[in-house]
Amino acid sequence: MKKLLSLFLIGLLALSVVASGCISGGEETSTNTKGKIAIVYDVGGRGDLSFNDMAYLGASKAAKDFNLQLVELQSNTEDDYTKNLETLAQQGDYLVIIAVGFMMTDAVKKVAAEYPNQKFAIIDGFDPDMPKNVMMILFKENEGSALAGALAALIAANSGKDKVGIVLGMEIPVLYKFEGGYRFGVKWAEDYYKQKTGKDVSIDVLYQYTGTFNDPAKGYQAAKAQLDQGAWVIYQVAGGTGVGVFNAVDEYLSSHKQKMGPPFAIGVDSAQDWIKPGAIIASMMKRVDVGVYTAVKDAVEGNFEGGVLELGLKEGGVGLSTVDDVMAMFNSLPEDTQKQKLKELGFNSKDELKQYLENTRKQVPDWIWTAVDDLKGKIINGEINVPKAFNKDEITAIRNAKTWQEMMKLGE
Structure with a gap:
């Protein structure tokens, strides 16, 4: 019974938040917007009541505030990381592509190198040799x-x-x-x-x-x-x-x-x-939502920079x-x-x-x-x-x- 309740809660939240647009498991919504942003979720994805849902909240708020279309991709297995990022990057029309989770570090590094003109952000991912078009959002x-x-x-x-x-x-x-x-x-x-x-x-x-x-x-x-x-x-x-x-x-x-x-x-x-x-x-x-929102805001305003952005108590990140x-x-x-x-x-x-x-x-x-x-x-x-x-x-x-x-x- 407890397990059923847990699954119900997870499903409930997954159903309770509606994407601005999605592909790979949903229909992309056409809207009169000023641009597009994309978010790639890790395995588990939306409905976890925590990490991924916070990422969505930040992205959806940014999409609303800056009149952007939000496209979401879910990774069903680790093999989907590179494929999902490449699917988005090759389209060439996203202000920023956001990868949610440490596990996508290698995939982001690879795809960002192949698409140097595309801006990327990754939550929790760090590599000292990461391409300069990647913002690595870390938290204390x-x-x-x-x-x-x-x-x-x-x-x-x-x-x-x-x-x-x-x-x-x-x-x-x-x-x-x-x-x-x-x-x-x-x-x-x-x-x-x-x-x-x-x-x-x-x-x-x-x-x-x-x-x-x-x-x-x-x-x-x-x-x-x-x-x-x-x-x-x-x-x-x-x-x-x-x-x-x-x-x-x-x-x-x-x-x-x-x-x-x-x-x-x-x-x-x-x-x-x-x-x-x-x-x-x-x-x-x-506050993964704060990190995601910051990446989008910087991309929209032309202030996007690759490298590390670390958010702690002082910055309101935790x-x-x-x-x-x-x-x-x-x-x-x-x-x-x-x-x-x-x-x-x-x-x-x-x-x-x-x-x-x-x-x-x-x-x-x-x-x-x-x-x-x-x-x-x-x-x-x-x-x-x-x-x-x-x-x-x-x-x-x-x-x-x-x-x-x-x-x-x-x-x-």
């Missing part, structure tokens, strides 16, 4: 994840618990940044808690890479195992797989006759709190969701979908949903939210530098570090 996931780790650890410590969890998708470099940042935040929180209460705490981080971004059942199994081991907050970094994490936490609460946590889940990429109100305390928003963020995400759904979702969740209005989300956050003491804001400010002003892990050796070093100060030195 380590910074946003540090806030998630601090929040998780302080909630656990406040409840007398000593474990938090993180469930991830494929074991790739970008996810090491999430994991490393989360661990940093946990260690920082241990230090903060001791200073505030005078009590020593040691919070263990349980982690599992599921190997997939579109299998809610695997996310559920991983989260249930962590809950069984005592994890009090679980951060999901697994795209559509993460819906299973939400299901596991929600099931735990139901079995203990609780409507709200703790324990809690933490969402990722988009403001996912609305998916399971009461079970999700916040989401680490990775951060913990607010209730207003969640409602903005919910309001982006078509009106009939909003009504359907409210009915499913048992709310009579959006105001009721908003109040419920606010009440969920009140389950966490104000001093914890203040502590997380304190960490955010210190990261933004440069007082604290959250390390980045790009490979197995670097994430192993972070896992083995005993303090956040030791971790910070690893990033110097």
Whole structure:
């Protein structure tokens, strides 16, 4: 039943957002526009409730704001990456072609070299030898994840618990940044808690890479195992797989006759709190929409430059969701979908949903939210530098570090 619900949720969002135009699985819409942009999704694609859907939101907003036609292509397998990019590039009439996901790095590098006059942007992809017509949009996931780790650890410590969890998708470099940042935040929180209460705490981080971004059942199994081991907050970094994490936490609460946590889940990429109100305390928003929108805006205005564009806390590229963020995400759904979702969740209005989300956050003491804001400010002003892990050796070093100060030195 849980798996069916997960698939329903994914399908619901996939149906709720309507493309401006699409090919390969849909009909291209002819409109009186000033130009065209294209977006190529990774395997899994739209409907993941996070990464790919955020990319769509950014592209669709840019298409509306600049009167552009948006064309979408879905990659069904990794073999489709190059084919999809070439299909678009050879047409020669796109202001920019956007590839969504680290896995398309090699394909973008190859096709961009073959079509030097076509502008490309890739989300999360980096190669030092990337052609000059490619904008590589990266995010400081380590910074946003540090806030998630601090929040998780302080909630656990406040409840007398000593474990938090993180469930991830494929074991790739970008996810090491999430994991490393989360661990940093946990260690920082241990230090903060001791200073505030005078009590020593040691919070263990349980982690599992599921190997997939579109299998809610695997996310559920991983989260249930962590809950069984005592994890009090679980951060999901697994795209559509993460819906299973939400299901596991929600099931735990139901079995203990609780409507709200703790324990809690933490969402990722988009403001996912609305998916399971009461079970999700916040989401680490990775503003893929901001990155996509920026690439289109620069192309439209003639300011497009190849190279790296990196967005962190300071640039608004990452951060913990607010209730207003969640409602903005919910309001982006078509009106009939909003009504359907409210009915499913048992709310009579959006105001009721908003109040419920606010009440969920009140389950966490104000001093914890203040502590997380304190960490955010210190990261933004440069007082604290959250390390980045790009490979197995670097994430192993972070896992083995005993303090956040030791971790910070690893990033110097």
